[in-house]
Structure formats: C-alpha cells, structure tokens
Amino acid sequence: MRKYAMVIDQRRCVACMACVVACKKENDVPPGQFRTRVIEKVEGVFPEVRMELRSELCNHCENPPCVYNCPTGASYKRKEDGLILLKKYRCVGCKSCLAACPYDARYINEKKGFADKCTLCEHRIKEGKEPACVATCVGKSRIFGDLDDPKSPVSIALKENHSEVLLAGAGTKPRVHYIKIFSKPE
Amino acid sequence: MEITITGINAATFPHLHVWDWRVAMYLFLGGLSAGLAVMSSILNVRQGGALTVNERAASTAQILVPVILSIGMIFIFLDLERKLNVFWFYLTFQPLSPMSWGSWGLLVFYPVSILFAIAAVPAANRHRLLFRQLIELAEWLQKYRLHLAAANFAMGIFIGVYTGVLLSSFVARPLWNSAILPILFLCSALSAGAAMMIMISSQKKVKLFFTKIDIWLIISEMLLLPLFFYGQYTSSYAHRESIMPFFLFNHEYFWYGLAILFLLVILPCALVIKLLEIKEEHGETLPPDALLKMKLSAIIVLMGGIIVRFSFIYAGQLSHL
Numbered sequence: 442m443r444k445y446a447m448v449i450d451q452r453r454c455v456a457c458m459a460c461v462v463a464c465k466k467e468n469d470v471p472p473g474q475f476r477t478r479v480i481e482k483v484e485g486v487f488p489e490v491r492m493e494l495r496s497e498l499c500n501h502c503e504n505p506p507c508v509y510n511c512p513t514g515a516s517y518k519r520k521e522d523g524l525i526l527l528k529k530y531r532c533v534g535c536k537s538c539l540a541a542c543p544y545d546a547r548y549i550n551e552k553k554g555f556a557d558k559c560t561l562c563e564h565r566i567k568e569g570k571e572p573a574c575v576a577t578c579v580g581k582s583r584i585f586g587d588l589d590d591p592k593s594p595v596s597i598a599l600k601e602n603h604s605e606v607l608l609a610g611a612g613t614k615p616r617v618h619y620i621k622i623f624s625k626p627e
Numbered sequence: 628m629e630i631t632i633t634g635i636n637a638a639t640f641p642h643l644h645v646w647d648w649r650v651a652m653y654l655f656l657g658g659l660s661a662g663l664a665v666m667s668s669i670l671n672v673r674q675g676g677a678l679t680v681n682e683r684a685a686s687t688a689q690i691l692v693p694v695i696l697s698i699g700m701i702f703i704f705l706d707l708e709r710k711l712n713v714f715w716f717y718l719t720f721q722p723l724s725p726m727s728w729g730s731w732g733l734l735v736f737y738p739v740s741i742l743f744a745i746a747a748v749p750a751a752n753r754h755r756l757l758f759r760q761l762i763e764l765a766e767w768l769q770k771y772r773l774h775l776a777a778a779n780f781a782m783g784i785f786i787g788v789y790t791g792v793l794l795s796s797f798v799a800r801p802l803w804n805s806a807i808l809p810i811l812f813l814c815s816a817l818s819a820g821a822a823m824m825i826m827i828s829s830q831k832k833v834k835l836f837f838t839k840i841d842i843w844l845i846i847s848e849m850l851l852l853p854l855f856f857y858g859q860y861t862s863s864y865a866h867r868e869s870i871m872p873f874f875l876f877n878h879e880y881f882w883y884g885l886a887i888l889f890l891l892v893i894l895p896c897a898l899v900i901k902l903l904e905i906k907e908e909h910g911e912t913l914p915p916d917a918l919l920k921m922k923l924s925a926i927i928v929l930m931g932g933i934i935v936r937f938s939f940i941y942a943g944q945l946s947h948l
Contacts, residue, residue: 534708
C-alpha cells in the first residue's frame with residue numbers, strides 16, 4: 442500500500458506562485474478560486490526583517506475531519522494510498538467539510554457547486570507523473586512521494602531534515618510536512 | 628507582521644462564511660419543533676392526559692411540529708449548493724457525521740410526529756380530519772397514543788440535541804467545539820417549545836404548567852451560557868479568542884456584543900415575568916393583562932432562541948484554530 446505525502450522545503454521556496462498557476466491550469470479551477478496558496482509572512486522592523494514563505498494545500502490528513510463530517514460519503518479517504526478525494530456526483534454542497542477543515546483547504550466550486558479540493562493530482566499520479574505543483578516548482582521546494590518507500594524523495598527529505606506539520610494539535614495527522622526556513626536540524 | 632496570501636478563497640478568507648441566516652433559521656425552527664414535540668408529549672402524558680381535556684393546544688401543538696419543521700427544512704434546503712443531490716443523504720449512512728444522523732433522524736421524526744398528531748386528535752374533533760381513512764387511522768392509533776408520545780418525546784430530544792452536536796463536532800471552529808453547546812441548544816429548544824405551548828394553549832392551568840417548566844429551562848440556560856463562556860475562556864488560546872466577539876464591544880463585532888447584552892437582559896426579564904405569573908392570584912380565568920404578560924414573556928423566550936442560534940452560527944465562523 443502506498444502512502445502519498447508532500448514535503449514543502451520552505452528554504453527553497455521563492456514565492457514565484459508557479460504552483461498556484463500550475464494547479465489552476467491542470468485542474469481547471471474556476472477564476473477567483475484556488476486549491477493551493479502561498480503565504481508570505483514578513484516579521485520584524487527594518488533592517489532586522491525576516492520573511493517566511495509557506496505554500497499550503499489540502500493536508501490529506503490521516504484523520505480527516507472533512508471525511509468524518511461528510512453526510513453523504515462524497516468525501517472519502519482512498520484505501521490504496523490515503524488520498525482524500527471527492528465523489529463529485531454525491532456532493533450535496535452542504536459545506537460541512539468546509540467548516541470541518543482546520544486548514545481551510547476546501548472551496549465550493551462556483552461553476553458546479555461541489556466542495557472541491559486538492560487531489561494531489563491523482564490523475565497525474567496514475568500516469569506515473571508528479572502533481573502539477575511539484576512538477577512546476579522551480580526551486581524544488583515541493584517534494585512528492587510515497588512515505589512507505591524509504592527511497593522516495595519525501596522519505597529522504599523527512600529523514601534528513603527536521604519537519605513540522607500545520608496545526609499538529611488538531612489531531613488530524615497531516616501528510617503535508619514542512620521543513621521550516623528558520624529551523625535547522627541539529 | 629505583514630501577511631500577503633496569494634490564492635485565497637472567498638468562502639474561507641478572512642474567515643469562514645459558508646453558513647448564513649438560512650442555517651440559523653433552520654437551527655431555530657428545528658429546535659422549536661423539537662421542543663414543541665417534547666412539550667406536546669408531556670401535555671398528553673401528564674396527569675394521565677387530564678391537561679388535554681378541552682384544551683386547544685392538545686390538538687394544535689402536535690400539528691404545528693411537522694409544519695414548523697418543514698419550514699425549517701425549506702431554509703436548510705435553500706442553503707444546499709446542489710439541491711438535486713439531496714437524495715444522497717438517504718442512500719448512505721455515515722456514522723461519524725452528525726449531519727447524517729440528523730438527516731436520518733428527521734426521516735424518523737416526521738412520521739412519528741405526524742402519527743402522534745393524528746393519534747392525539749380528541750374523539751370529538753376527529754370528524755375534522757375530513758377523510759374516512761384518516762379518521763379510522765386516528766381511531767386505531769388511539770391505542771398507541773402513549774407509545775407515540777414516548778417516541779415523539781425521544782425524537783424531540785434527539786433533534787433538539789443534534790443541531791448542537793453538529794456544530795460541536797467541528798474541531799476547526801473553537802467556538803462550536805464545546806460539549807456544552809449541544810446541551811445549551813437542547814435547553815434553548817425545550818424552552819422555545821414551552822413558550823410556544825404557552826402561546827397556543829387556551830386554558831389557565833396549561834399555561835401555568837408550561838410557565839413552571841419554562842422557568843426551570845430559563846434558569847438552566849442562564850447557568851449554561853456563563854458556563855459555556857467560562858469553559859471557552861479557560862481553554863486554549865483559540866477557544867478564548869473565539870468568544871471575544873461577544874465581549875469586545877467594538878464596531879467590528881457590534882452585533883455579537885448586542886446579542887450577549889440582549890441575552891443578559893431578556894432571559895432574566897422573561898424569568899421575572901414568569902415568576903410573577905405563577906405567584907399572582909389570577910382567579911378562574913386569566914385577565915387580559917395577565918394573558919398579555921404571558922405572551923410577552925413567551926415572545927421574549929423565542930427571541931432568545933433566535934438570538935442564540937444567529938449569534939452562534941455567525942460568531943462560530945469567525946473563530947479559527
């Protein structure tokens with residue numbers, strides 16, 4: 442069984458937004474809506490200023506609150522690889538998944554009305570390709586692979602670096618890991 | 628600190644706003660119908676049904692339950708983004724989803740409340756059912772009136788508590804994520820049901836009976852509200868921040884401050900009016916001014932129920948982990 446995950450090496454992100462654009466193009470995301478975002482956080486007072494660049498997307502959680510709260514089973518966790526996906530034909534647009542997601546990773550597709558989200562480009566994975574955001578990342582900040590494969594890029598990145606997940610206290614066990622720009626391994 | 632985000636979705640930024648007045652109205656009307664179901668069951672069972680003799684509410688309250696619920700259901704239906712897919716609620720059961728429990732619960736609640744409404748029609752009024760089959764059904768169901776009252780009571784409690792459970796299950800929204808919320812919503816629902824009974828009942832003894840019930844429910848609500856805020860305040864940072872809209876009293880959160888001020892004023896007001904009502908010597912029938920006071924206190928309680936639902940639905944979406 443595969444266990445797909447993503448590592449975001451914040452040290453290598455240049456906030457070029459290519460991932461945001463590639464995702465929209467690849468997945469035909471409606472105008473004004475996004476499956477991934479980039480946060481630029483500037484702290485301090487000049488000249489002592491530091492910037493954190495963090496790209497966020499669906500965390501494909503081990504304990505996905507959006508799946509637990511879905512009343513129709515439209516949102517589900519795929520058994521083979523743990524991806525959190527959506528059976529669009531079953532979605533009623535009740536928006537409980539939007540309310541349940543601590544990462545605000547979902548949105549209501551303006552064209553179709555269903556609660557859309559990142560699929561980690563599962564249609565590309567099926568063809569042996571990387572997700573569009575990973576393939577397009579110029580700084581190689583986004584790393585994708587199988588956590589159960591010790592030779593995969595994500596396993597290596599996690600082994601070699603200290604990583605964190607977003608809102609660990611929420612108990613969702615995210616599968617998107619962050620190698621923070623300001624925290625280096627011992 | 629300066630934050631720039633590229634790729635924000637309007638539904639979740641700067642804060643979640645996916646549920647609006649339609650959901651708040653559904654929660655209120657659902658709660659009201661649940662509370663009314665519980666109270667109408669009590670009316671039919673209390674003192675072996677003696678309270679129902681010549682009582683208008685004995686036949687109208689049960690009918691109002693599915694009617695009010697249906698109006699609430701229209702509101703929630705209007706909120707769905709893909710209305711034609713609504714049948715999917717009933718092609719699956721998701722044990723971890725409170726909304727799935729609720730949709731199946733409503734499917735049980737509807738027939739139970741309708742059957743109870745038919746069973747509770749007094750023998751003298753059965754001819755008003757118009758159809759012969761309905762009259763025969765009412766006669767047959769009469770044998771099971773107590774069982775239906777018990778089922779109606781249980782389903783009323785279930786629906787009353789479910790809306791709160793639905794909100795409290797969202798770990799991402801700290802204001803809702805409290806175990807007190809379902810009990811607060813249930814209490815508010817029962818209180819609204821008792822207030823409705825006071826408004827529609829015709830006899831003094833029935834009005835006073837439900838006034839006494841409502842007094843206890845208002846006291847419970849007045850205890851639960853500060854307990855809820857205390858629990859949030861002493862919990863995590865996100866939980867503490869989640870209640871701030873109610874207490875900051877600035878222009879941004881004006882309506883939440885007003886809501887809490889209203890609750891702080893109107894619940895004790897309703898309580899005092901009700902306490903005076905039961906202490907007063909009314910004589911055989913209620914004079915017009917006493918009736919007016921009873922209706923006024925009932926309206927205040929209903930307003931309290933609406934304010935609780937609206938303020939919690941909107942403020943909960945401002946909160947974030």
